Amino acid sequence: MTQNRDSIKANNNKLYSSRRTFIKTAALTGVAALVTGVPLASYVIAPSLNKGTGKWIDFGPVEDLNPGSMEMLSYEFMVKDGWLVLPQRGFVWAKTEAGGNLRIFSSTCTHLACNVIWREEEEVFVCPCHSGRFNGDGRNIAGPPTRPLTVLQHKVEEGNLMVFLTV
Numbered sequence: 001m002t003q004n005r006d007s008i009k010a011n012n013n014k015l016y017s018s019r020r021t022f023i024k025t026a027a028l029t030g031v032a033a034l035v036t037g038v039p040l041a042s043y044v045i046a047p048s049l050n051k052g053t054g055k056w057i058d059f060g061p062v063e064d065l066n067p068g069s070m071e072m073l074s075y076e077f078m079v080k081d082g083w084l085v086l087p088q089r090g091f092v093w094a095k096t097e098a099g100g101n102l103r104i105f106s107s108t109c110t111h112l113a114c115n116v117i118w119r120e121e122e123e124v125f126v127c128p129c130h131s132g133r134f135n136g137d138g139r140n141i142a143g144p145p146t147r148p149l150t151v152l153q154h155k156v157e158e159g160n161l162m163v164f165l166t167v
């Protein structure tokens with residue numbers, strides 16, 4: 001009988017010991033997962049959430065622009081989108097007005113985002129997709145667009161024209 005009790009007690013101690021070991025192991029594993037998992041997860045996930053909002057693009061010497069003209073200025077730069085790095089290409093329209101005033105128009109039509117083209121002879125921007133039209137000030141004058149072309153922020157730095165583009 002005493003031997004039986006001792007045997008049961010020994011079994012209970014073993015059970016306790018293994019339960020305690022299990023809990024300790026589980027707790028340590030949880031802490032280890034937290035310590036390594038959070039930085040690892042943020043390293044993996046953060047780039048996919050990290051999208052830029054804008055970028056200053058250098059279009060070269062501002063003095064190269066012809067006064068009184070509307071000029072197409074093209075650009076190409078690399079954009080990081082999540083884990084991908086892709087080229088972004090496009091163009092803007094630079095209008096140099098009398099007195100040196102400069103306005104930069106986005107080439108993106110405000111209807112469904114096709115690129116507008118400047119027609120010098122008519123002095124209008126024409127959108128090839130649905131025949132939207134904008135005057136030389138970027139104002140929508142015909143077709144489906146209901147908003148004017150976006151005027152882009154610009155500055156001149158060390159003689160170079162810099163334009164802020166959203167990416």
Ligand code: FES
Nearest residue numbers: 109111112127132
């Ligand atoms: S996208 Fe320009 S008129 Fe429709």
